[in-house]
Amino acid sequence: MTKSNRSELPPEPDFQLITTALGIVSGKWRLYIILLLGEKTLRYRQLSEMLPGVSEKVLASELKSLVALGVLERTAYAEIPPRVEYSLTKKGHLALPILRKIQEIGQIFN
């Protein structure tokens, strides 16, 4: 009774949900990558240039993980030279508003 709770979170923290969520965002570059792709689709090289300091290996493996998690979508075009674009999936877009909000936490504690 009381009222419907169709999309509300339980009042108590849920360890499973937290673990899943942290699996998405934890990693020095992940959140940044997702937020960049939340604005527009980008090519690998563009991402690499927008993230000075990240090594090729780390960027590639983070992208691969995020694709596997269903956050990002990878589109390869059969051209020469090769072109690969990364964008958010539907789920990624669903999560985007919350992911953006995480930056507000940074504002509070800066």
Place this chain on the structure above:
Amino acid sequence: MTKSNRSELPPEPDFQLITTALGIVSGKWRLYIILLLGEKTLRYRQLSEMLPGVSEKVLASELKSLVALGVLERTAYAEIPPRVEYSLTKKGHLALPILRKIQEIGQIFN
């Protein structure tokens, strides 16, 4: 011009904010600890029992870090046996709604 943007986030991701935010939540038990204390003040032993699987050392060091970051408050009572209570600071309470929302990301990707 346009409209006021007193508390809005910039459209582009801010690496500094993201880094600060991740420094708060990243860590296997941190978010869980914060959300538990978001509901009520708890003693060390209570936290320890609500987090089966966390070792004494890890719990103590996570609590210490969160206190240092300004998320938690530690109150020790000069009693025997000793009593120590942990609660959210003002900043912690400010961040709480966003921190709770992070669980929704888990719902999306489960």
Place this chain on the structure above:
DNA sequence: CGGTATCCTCACAGATACTG
């Protein structure tokens, strides 16, 4: 009760060189 003090280990971030 509320922690330290030690010791361990292994996953993962990073640098660099190379390839389809």
Place this chain on the structure above:
DNA sequence: CAGTATCTGTGAGGATACCG
């Protein structure tokens, strides 16, 4: 251009024993 392959180190996280 868009990645792999390989090697390396660092530190978060953990197990256990002990202390004020």
